[in-house]
Amino acid sequence: MALIVVIDDDEAIRTLIAAALRFEGYEVAEADNGSAGLALVRGNAPDLVISDVNMPVMDGFAMLQALRADPAIQATPVILLTSLQERAHVRTGMTSGADDYLTKPLVFEELLEATATQLNRQLMRQTVQEQAVDAAIGQALREQEKKLGRLYEKKMLAELADKWPSAETLIEDQRFSSASVLFVDVVNFPALAEKLSSTELSEVVREFYKNAGDTLYLFGVFHMQFVGEGLLAVFVGSTDTDTVNHGLRATRAALGLIDAAQRVQAFLLSHFPGRSLPRFEICVGLNSGAVTLAKLEDPLWGSAQVLPVGDSVSTTLQLQKQATLAGWKIAASANLLREVAGAVKTGRRKRFSLPGRSGAVDGTEVLGIAP
Known part of the structure; x- marks a missing residue:
């Protein structure tokens, strides 16, 4: 059973989200601010985090930044919730490490679909890691080769620029x-x-x-x-x-x-x-x-x-x-x-x-x- 942490300072919205997820068979833990939610994530290693942006104590962006900075939980998928009017917030969330975002007022069909998508991706990643260790090592080597290639290309461009x-x-x-x-x-x-x-x-x-x-x-x-x-x-x-x-x-x-x-x-x-x-x-x-x-x-x-x-x-x-x-x-x-x-x-x-x-x-x- 997948564990989902729901973080929202609005108790009514948080309760509705948690009820909808539990009805679908998910286990849910709740927090009313980013700091308390981050503590839940660190203590329980959930499969997914659904977090509001505007909250007291610690907002959603600060929570996301701290989560991505912690090696033990940085791979946890995160869905951010924000209002339609907060376009700049949406952009900040997408460029700061969020895996998806939903706009308020929530459409619960969209919430459940986004939740299933992120959990399926997480399951696929775990399956690949468990069943194809050699492939994962090969991918890591290819990524390393790619990074070295980029560094070489960057150095080559710099040298060409100096000679131009x-x-x-x-x-x-x-x-x-x-x-x-x-x-x-x-x-x-x-x-x-x-x-x-x-x-x-x-x-x-x-x-x-x-x-x-x-x-x-x-x-x-x-x-x-x-x-x-x-x-x-x-x-x-x-x-x-x-x-x-x-x-x-x-x-x-x-x-x-x-x-x-x-x-x-x-x-x-x-x-x-x-x-x-x-x-x-x-x-x-x-x-x-x-x-x-x-x-x-x-x-x-x-x-x-x-x-x-x-x-x-x-x-x-x-x-x-x-x-x-x-x-x-x-x-x-x-x-x-x-x-x-x-x-x-x-x-x-x-x-x-x-x-x-x-x-x-x-x-x-x-x-x-x-x-």
């Missing part, structure tokens, strides 16, 4: 040996431009990119900028997160952008009824690898802009174009899929020949987050 001719227009570059790149573009933008006036089209574009920007910010985007009618985003790792890597955050953001596009389609129908407009559809490309954020200074105005460069960036842009032709909504490279390590549901696979590249790139259709 200096230029007044290139200052304070930021180099990431491992990052995830997302590029989203409106598939049928020319068709919409033909049917709408420039003023109407600007309304639609603003509606989408407002939603897109909110979604990317929610999942901890490090840098984003417009590229034509598209939007390019870079996600990087953070020193304070162990369970939510940049690849998974980029994938979740891509799925959120698909939802945002559906909201824009509803906006089109409500604001331009009877116009027989083409559907508002987008396509997203995802890739992982080394990225450099080059800072370029404008010699005329003295301002600076940031330009993401590198093979990972150009591959993402080209992968998105090929995915559009294939009729996919989200395409991920093999490099990106290695970052998410089976945490997503996938569909079709295809080897794409990208212009200017000597070899093909493996692309996979992303359908959602794996249960």
Whole structure:
């Protein structure tokens, strides 16, 4: 029987959550603040923690930080609860090590589904550890090799940068040996431009990119900028997160952008009824690898802009174009899929020949987050 620790200073909500979980057959321990909840976790080693964010004595973020810092319990999955209005809290939770979040007021079907998902993942991890010790050791060795490769790549980039001719227009570059790149573009933008006036089209574009920007910010985007009618985003790792890597955050953001596009389609129908407009559809490309954020200074105005460069960036842009032709909504490279390590549901696979590249790139259709 799985043990779940529920932490919430609101006794009524805490009691309802505990009752719903017990009805499903789970064992539940309760605490009314983060400090008391952390003590329960340390003393009982539960299978899952469900915690509110805003609490006295110790809030949910402080509890999560202390939990992740304790080697004995740092692998415990955590679901955070927050209100819909606390968007910044949601982003902080996702980038600080939370495995999932739910918004209040709670929908108990969603709570039970999220609970089952986290417990199933935990059970799968335990099964792998118990039945495949050799595989786990091999994975650890591969991870070590990967880290050494990143260190070597970072050192190589630094050495190349030192040898590269200096230029007044290139200052304070930021180099990431491992990052995830997302590029989203409106598939049928020319068709919409033909049917709408420039003023109407600007309304639609603003509606989408407002939603897109909110979604990317929610999942901890490090840098984003417009590229034509598209939007390019870079996600990087953070020193304070162990369970939510940049690849998974980029994938979740891509799925959120698909939802945002559906909201824009509803906006089109409500604001331009009877116009027989083409559907508002987008396509997203995802890739992982080394990225450099080059800072370029404008010699005329003295301002600076940031330009993401590198093979990972150009591959993402080209992968998105090929995915559009294939009729996919989200395409991920093999490099990106290695970052998410089976945490997503996938569909079709295809080897794409990208212009200017000597070899093909493996692309996979992303359908959602794996249960």
